[in-house]
Amino acid sequence: MSETLLEVNGLSKSFDGVVAVDDVSFSLNSSETLGIVGESGSGKTTLARCVLRAIDPDAGTVRFHGKHGQYDLHNLSERELIPLRQEMQMVFQDPFSSLNPRMTVQEIMEEPLIIHGIGDRASRREAVLDILSRVQLEQDALTRYPHAFSGGQRQRIGIARALVLRPKLVVCDESVSALDVSVQAQIINLLEDLQDELGLTYLFVAHNLSVVHHICDRILVMYHGRVVEEGPVEEVFNNPQQDYTKLLLSAIPSPDPDVPLVPIDRANLNL
Amino acid sequence: MGEQKIAEDNVLAIRDLAVEFKTDIGMTYAVRDVSFSVPRGKVTAVVGESGSGKSVTANCIMRLIQPPGKIVSGSIDFSPTRTDGYDIVSLSNKDPRLFDLRGDLMSMVFQEPMTALSPVYTVGNQVAEAILCHRDVSEAEAWQEAVDMLTRVGIDDVSRRIHQYPFEFSGGMRQRVVIAMALVCNPELLICDEPTTALDVTIQAEILTLIRDLQQELKNSVLFITHDLGVVAQLADQVVVMYQGRVLEIGTVRQVLKDPLHPYTRGLLAAIPGLAQKGERLETISSVVGDADLETPYPLTQMADGRQVSLSPDLLREAGHE
Ligand SMILES: Nc1ncnc2c1ncn2[C@@H]1O[C@H](COP(=O)(O)OP(=O)(O)OP(=O)(O)O)[C@@H](O)[C@H]1O
Ligand SMILES: Nc1ncnc2c1ncn2[C@@H]1O[C@H](COP(=O)(O)OP(=O)(O)OP(=O)(O)O)[C@@H](O)[C@H]1O
Ligand SMILES: [Mg+2]
Ligand SMILES: [Mg+2]
Numbered sequence: 001m002s003e004t005l006l007e008v009n010g011l012s013k014s015f016d017g018v019v020a021v022d023d024v025s026f027s028l029n030s031s032e033t034l035g036i037v038g039e040s041g042s043g044k045t046t047l048a049r050c051v052l053r054a055i056d057p058d059a060g061t062v063r064f065h066g067k068h069g070q071y072d073l074h075n076l077s078e079r080e081l082i083p084l085r086q087e088m089q090m091v092f093q094d095p096f097s098s099l100n101p102r103m104t105v106q107e108i109m110e111e112p113l114i115i116h117g118i119g120d121r122a123s124r125r126e127a128v129l130d131i132l133s134r135v136q137l138e139q140d141a142l143t144r145y146p147h148a149f150s151g152g153q154r155q156r157i158g159i160a161r162a163l164v165l166r167p168k169l170v171v172c173d174e175s176v177s178a179l180d181v182s183v184q185a186q187i188i189n190l191l192e193d194l195q196d197e198l199g200l201t202y203l204f205v206a207h208n209l210s211v212v213h214h215i216c217d218r219i220l221v222m223y224h225g226r227v228v229e230e231g232p233v234e235e236v237f238n239n240p241q242q243d244y245t246k247l248l249l250s251a252i253p254s255p256d257p258d259v260p261l262v263p264i265d266r267a268n269l270n271l
Numbered sequence: 272m273g274e275q276k277i278a279e280d281n282v283l284a285i286r287d288l289a290v291e292f293k294t295d296i297g298m299t300y301a302v303r304d305v306s307f308s309v310p311r312g313k314v315t316a317v318v319g320e321s322g323s324g325k326s327v328t329a330n331c332i333m334r335l336i337q338p339p340g341k342i343v344s345g346s347i348d349f350s351p352t353r354t355d356g357y358d359i360v361s362l363s364n365k366d367p368r369l370f371d372l373r374g375d376l377m378s379m380v381f382q383e384p385m386t387a388l389s390p391v392y393t394v395g396n397q398v399a400e401a402i403l404c405h406r407d408v409s410e411a412e413a414w415q416e417a418v419d420m421l422t423r424v425g426i427d428d429v430s431r432r433i434h435q436y437p438f439e440f441s442g443g444m445r446q447r448v449v450i451a452m453a454l455v456c457n458p459e460l461l462i463c464d465e466p467t468t469a470l471d472v473t474i475q476a477e478i479l480t481l482i483r484d485l486q487q488e489l490k491n492s493v494l495f496i497t498h499d500l501g502v503v504a505q506l507a508d509q510v511v512v513m514y515q516g517r518v519l520e521i522g523t524v525r526q527v528l529k530d531p532l533h534p535y536t537r538g539l540l541a542a543i544p545g546l547a548q549k550g551e552r553l554e555t556i557s558s559v560v561g562d563a564d565l566e567t568p569y570p571l572t573q574m575a576d577g578r579q580v581s582l583s584p585d586l587l588r589e590a591g592h593e
Contacts, residue, residue: 015439039471040443097385140296148294152321152498174442177468180320180498181542185553188544192552207471214544214553251472253479253501255543257524261505264476 002029004065005169005201011050011060012225013043020046021057022225030065030168031195033202035212035233037248038222044205047222048171051203052088053081064088067168086116089162091175098158099146105132105157106142112165131160134190136183152179159187163194171203176211188215209252213237221245243269281350282460282492283309283332288345288360290327290336290516301327301340303516303568309460311350314486314493316503316524318539319513320556325496326382328513329462332494333379334359334369351376351459375405378453382465384445387452388437394421394448395433401452420451425477443470450478457489464496479505500539504528512536517568522578532580532590534563 006028013021021043028034036044050057053073062073066087073081089112092098099108109128113119119127129139135156146154155175162170172191176184188211194200206212212219212233219236221229221244229242240246247269250262290302302324309315317325330336332347342360350356353376354368362369373379381387389397398417402408408416421429424447437445446466453461463482467475483506486493495506503510503524510527512520512535520533531537538556569581572592582590 037471039473041441042471045441097383143296144294148292150322150326180323181500181539182320182556184498185542185544185555189552189555207475209472210544248471248473251476253472253476253499253505255500255504255528255540257504257528259504261476261479263480264473 002031004028005030005032006051006065006203007061007063008051009061009063011047011057011062013046013050013055013057019225021050024060024220024222024225024227026220026227026230028169028201028203030201031199032218033195033204033216035216035219036203036205036222037207037209037212037219039248040207042222043225044222045173046225048090048173048203048205052085052090052171054090064169083116086112086118086165087167088169088171089165089167090171090173091159091162092173099154099161101146104143104145105137108146108157109142109161109164112161116165118165127164128160131164134163134194135160136186152183155179156183156187166198167200169201169203171205173205174207175204177206177208184211191215209237209248221248280311281308281348282311283350283494284346284348285309285328285332286346286348288328288331288347289343290324290331291341291343293339293341301516302331305345305513305516305518306571307511307518307521309492309494310509311352311492312490313508314483314495314506315509315511316495316497316507317511317513318496318498318500318503320498320539322515323513324516325513326464327516329379329464329494329496332359332460332462333373333377334362349376349460353459371405374401374458375456376458377460377462378456378458379462379464380446380449380453380466382468384442384449385437387449388445390437393434393436394440398433398448398452398455402455405456416455417451420455421448424448424451424454424481425474426451443474446470447474447478450481454485458491460492460494461486462494462496465498467502468497468499475502482506500528500543512539514565518571518579518581520578520580521571522576522580526576526578532574532578533582534560534586535565 004027009025011021011024024047038044049055051062064071064073066084071084110124113124137156159175176187179187204216216233219233220227223244229236229245236245240249251264253261286306288302288305292299292301305328319325331342336342345360347359348356349359395417398421399413402413402416418429418433426432426447467478497503507524510522510524511518514535520527520536527536538559541554541559542556544553564583569583571579571581572587573579574592
């Protein structure tokens with residue numbers, strides 16, 4: 001039996017009266033990968049940010065089973081959260097705005113280690129080099145600034161920065177969406193290897209359902225802030241119960257030009 | 272109906288384009304002797320892995336390359352229907368044609384929507400401004416067109432949303448606003464640089480359908496940059512495969528995706544996570560390409576069926592040349 005790492009109960013969050021996350025509950029086991037799918041604006045990022053307490057939810061509880069015990073994240077002060085942040089890292093959707101343009105890659109990757117007071121100069125450099133080679137970047141990348149990299153290369157830097165702390169929980173928000181298929185395949189293989197080696201747990205927010213199918217054990221399907229379907233990934237893919245899930249699955253563009261995209265028909269959605 | 276021949280009537284003809292970036296650590300040859308044409312009224316997709324020079328090529332067309340980047344050689348012949356044609360590369364920075372080029376004759380949808388949106392103006396303001404900038408209409412007319420176009424790209428509740436700022440929109444909705452801005456002036460060439468990469472599949476499907484429908488209705492030419500071969504299959508007429516700043520293969524969408532000549536293209540296809548291989552490691556390009564030579568810049572060779580490929584003499588013979 002694997003242990004529970006995260007228990008989320010009744011999370012809700014609104015912005016100016018717009019409900020972004022509506023009474024969401026789920027639990028996540030250690031070393032498991034949970035996919036969160038749903039259309040743009042369905043509240044995936046807001047849910048992920050509430051879980052990590054990057055923003056405060058309006059209601060609900062988040063219980064995290066950390067190295068040193070269990071914590072109710074929603075009750076902790078910003079100060080009390082600091083040591084826990086090391087165990088929970090986020091890889092962002094937009095590699096461009098999430099990297100400080102005035103810092104070199106070396107500084108970007110070393111910063112989390114310095115903030116959390118980990119290691120000395122030499123051991124930090126070793127940790128940085130180790131992760132850098134794992135995401136297939138050359139050592140000379142360290143002295144360069146984010147603008148000198150292509151979109152995909154920048155996303156690898158973002159992933160490297162999150163992994164350098166060796167967290168337990170990694171929230172990937174569209175982390176491989178901007179990558180070309182080759183690097184995407186390498187990063188997916190890498191995320192799976194790291195999961196095996198380090199027992200990482202992933203909350204994997206993505207719109208690419210074939211990637212989600214490949215990497216996730218279970219998925220949550222979100223629509224307008226609510227969870228409309230949940231289950232083991234094979235079950236949901238092979239036998240979707242909700243019209244909305246069926247619509248999501250039919251929207252995957254096939255690489256075969258003779259398999260045309262079925263136009264999305266929202267009018268007949270039964271929700 | 273047989274394979275469509277690539278049209279002779281090109282809106283854009285890129286010849287021997289080369290771009291370098293001089294950085295602290297040396298020279299990056301971002302684009303090396305790239306030649307391809309964009310047929311008028313068709314969708315041309317450029318595919319290739321991260322760093323292969325897709326965005327740099329697109330930025331050359333809009334003349335957006337800035338130091339330390341430099342176009343070192345080549346030409347981009349632009350042949351619009353509304354005005355006389357010219358070589359974009361040789362325009363001076365002060366040439367008034369550059370102003371018409373950007374936003375009127377051509378427009379671009381970028382990978383990151385926030386690069387095209389200002390955080391300090393409302394969404395409605397920005398779309399209306401894009402119209403007022405290039406067309407002789409009243410403010411009220413521009414505002415009405417903005418409402419129409421935003422509705423058209425699928426923004427719900429437009430009358431309220433139009434007064435909001437980009438930060439109040441989710442990633443996908445921001446990109447729809449950018450697409451609306453790019454389309455309001457009915458450009459002859461629409462350049463899309465990974466416009467659906469950050470979108471969920473349903474919105475992607477809707478946007479692809481939207482771009483396709485508008486393209487068929489307006490008959491504008493589209494240069495579509497993506498790394499998603501699913502998107503290519505659904506949208507493109509012609510495909511250009513790039514690798515490390517070079518073109519490896521050009522052909523119709525069926526030629527390239529159903530019968531790729533280059534081992535690299537086969538690798539791209541194999542690396543897509545299929546629904547069958549759950550639990551297995553994914554194929555990567557290198558596992559498919561094996562020891563085929565990707566480093567030598569073999570010239571693009573014209574094949575009998577109209578397609579072009581850059582292969583070593585051995586592989587070229589295997590592919591049935593001569
Ligand atoms: N800071 C904010 N202020 C106001 N509204 C917000 C804010 N952040 C998110 N929202 C709103 O909350 C809803 C959910 O947005 P969220 O970013 O969580 O969606 P998402 O599922 O991550 O979408 P995407 O796939 O486009 O990233 C949207 O209606 C959005 O406009
Ligand atoms: N401002 C810059 N300074 C230095 N090098 C640059 C700059 N912009 C791009 N490059 C380099 O030029 C090459 C091509 O980059 P480009 O952005 O065109 O790639 P791309 O094919 O669009 O990749 P992606 O799919 O990741 O967006 C890369 O090696 C990149 O590092
Ligand atoms: Mg999001
Ligand atoms: Mg790019």
